[in-house]
Amino acid sequence: MDKKYYWTDESNGVVTVGLTADGQNELGNITFVSLPKVGTSLTTQDTLLNVEADKAVSDIPSPVAGKVIAVNDKATDDPSLLNKTDKADSWIAKIQK
Template sequence: MDTKYYWTEENNGEVTVGLTEAGKNELGNITFVSLPKVGAQLTTSDTLLNVEADKAVSDIPSPVAGKVTAVNSNAVNDPSVLNGADKATSWIAKIQK
């Protein structure tokens, strides 16, 4: 998945990652997600998110290298939250660079 399909916001070296509208449109309605564990170390070649959706099953690579400090646990219980437009609720993970 191309980098235009996810957004990042950095605050004090911690990067929040989510899917852009283009990413959501390519995937379709998200029905299942697998997120990394908090504390996991990721490189930019590691999978950040495994997602199953109406149009595709994708492994989405991490846009930044670092340690996972938080994941959106609401997305695990209800993957459809990632379909939303509100970044406060539709984020995937937070990564400390």
């Protein structure tokens, strides 16, 4: 998945990651997500999350390397949150660089 499909917000070495409107459109309505476990170390070649959606089933790589320090657990119960434009609801994970 192209980097234009991610948004990232960095503060004090912590990067919050989510899907842009382009990423959401590429996937379609998200129906299932498998998020990384807190404490997982990722490289940019590692899968950040697995997504099942209307248009695709995808393994989405991490846009940054680091340690997962938080995940949006609400998205596990309600994957459609990742289709929202409000970053407070639609973030995927927080990664410490």
